[in-house]
Amino acid sequence: MAEVYLIGQIIGASEFPDKTLFCKWGISFGNNWKLISGKKEGQTQVDSPVYDKLTVWSHPIDVHFATRGVQGWPKLYLQVYHYDKFGRGEIYGYGFINIPMSPGTHSIDCHTWRPLGGMHDEFTRQFLGGGPQLKSPDLVYTGLDRYRLHTEAMGCVHIELSVILRNFDKYGIEA
Amino acid sequence: MVESVKNNGFLVSVMGEIEKAYIQDIDNIYVKYCFVYGKDWDVTSGIEEGITQISKHTSGCPQFVWNFPIEIVFKSNNPHGWPQLILCVYGLDGFGNDVIRGYGLCHLPISSGSATKQVRLFVPQSSSSVQKFTSWLTGHRPEYIDPKILTVGDGREVTRTRSEGIVFVKFNILTKDFFTHGFDNNARVKRINVDV
Numbered sequence: 001m002a003e004v005y006l007i008g009q010i011i012g013a014s015e016f017p018d019k020t021l022f023c024k025w026g027i028s029f030g031n032n033w034k035l036i037s038g039k040k041e042g043q044t045q046v047d048s049p050v051y052d053k054l055t056v057w058s059h060p061i062d063v064h065f066a067t068r069g070v071q072g073w074p075k076l077y078l079q080v081y082h083y084d085k086f087g088r089g090e091i092y093g094y095g096f097i098n099i100p101m102s103p104g105t106h107s108i109d110c111h112t113w114r115p116l117g118g119m120h121d122e123f124t125r126q127f128l129g130g131g132p133q134l135k136s137p138d139l140v141y142t143g144l145d146r147y148r149l150h151t152e153a154m155g156c157v158h159i160e161l162s163v164i165l166r167n168f169d170k171y172g173i174e175a
Numbered sequence: 176m177v178e179s180v181k182n183n184g185f186l187v188s189v190m191g192e193i194e195k196a197y198i199q200d201i202d203n204i205y206v207k208y209c210f211v212y213g214k215d216w217d218v219t220s221g222i223e224e225g226i227t228q229i230s231k232h233t234s235g236c237p238q239f240v241w242n243f244p245i246e247i248v249f250k251s252n253n254p255h256g257w258p259q260l261i262l263c264v265y266g267l268d269g270f271g272n273d274v275i276r277g278y279g280l281c282h283l284p285i286s287s288g289s290a291t292k293q294v295r296l297f298v299p300q301s302s303s304s305v306q307k308f309t310s311w312l313t314g315h316r317p318e319y320i321d322p323k324i325l326t327v328g329d330g331r332e333v334t335r336t337r338s339e340g341i342v343f344v345k346f347n348i349l350t351k352d353f354f355t356h357g358f359d360n361n362a363r364v365k366r367i368n369v370d371v
Binding site: 005007008009011012022036037038039042043044045046047048049050051052054055056058059060061062063064083102103104105162163164165166167168169170175 | 254
């Protein structure tokens with residue numbers, strides 16, 4: 001079987017309406033893929049920058065996959081939450097990235113969005129926080145069922161990811 | 176011959192430098208650094224941890240220069256658990272006590288060549304206002320008992336941090352026998368491009 005190593009960091013986020021943020025992340029992959037070692041999901045700390053525009057997470061990623069086919073190449077999906085002064089978490093953005101197929105080091109920006117509610121929802125959100133969330137986070141990395149969903153642009157998550165491939169050339173795959 | 180190479184694993188040789196930092200609101204700082212790596216990894220030569228000199232910032236600009244050399248060689252047969260560099264930045268307060276000013280971490284580059292990494296710093300915050308007050312009173316700030324847990328990424332959801340400052344680290348990486356094990360980190364392509 002061919003093997004893929006992903007090594008990198010969720011560096012942080014910028015351009016969100018507020019800077020006190022944390023992030024839940026996970027990696028989704030197809031049936032042909034097997035996770036050999038490493039963690040496929042996690043949650044960062046809550047960080048608030050003092051001067052800088054960038055919220056820092058420096059969250060390490062180190063996973064090892066074995067695969068029997070390139071279908072279902074892993075995707076990294078993110079949910080960014082805002083941590084308000086009452087200690088509540090409210091959704092600030094969803095996003096996913098395709099993990100690069102070429103070996104080497106990649107720095108990737110993931111632009112995120114959040115679902116928009118009706119006028120009533122947005123009005124209460126303005127004063128009470130919260131806001132509509134996705135029922136199933138699968139929607140973040142699938143293209144199904146997004147029809148007629150209204151969204152708003154949020155900030156950007158910065159990711160640095162190194163990809164090491166093993167034995168792909170044995171199977172004739174030119175990465 | 177090839178068989179013996181396979182059993183020995185590959186080598187990653189690192190020559191680098193903890194170059195400089197930009198941190199506001201502080202006068203004297205130094206860095207404790209260490210490398211953390213997976214269980215399939217070993218250090219064949221070099222030093223795993225060290226402490227830099229105490230640097231004072233340039234006048235009128237929050238820049239600190241250490242120009243501190245790093246030299247280490249790793250050996251492994253499995254890229255999982257790729258070494259990470261942890262930086263713990265300490266400053267001196269008015270009484271000469273060491274106060275934590277920031278933690279930072281990064282993976283070593285995976286392919287040969289030179290690279291500069293910008294490592295962002297953050298410090299844990301007190302979880303309650305009572306602790307905040309006592310830490311202000313005593314001058315003891317919350318810190319990680321073992322900063323190596325940062326490399327795992329687990330258990331972070333319970334912590335709150337404040338981020339400030341940035342450290343520049345330069346790396347020169349050389350790998351040996353990486354390709355003979357079937358690994359591909361794109362360095363070969365780069366080399367061909369340079370030759371052309």
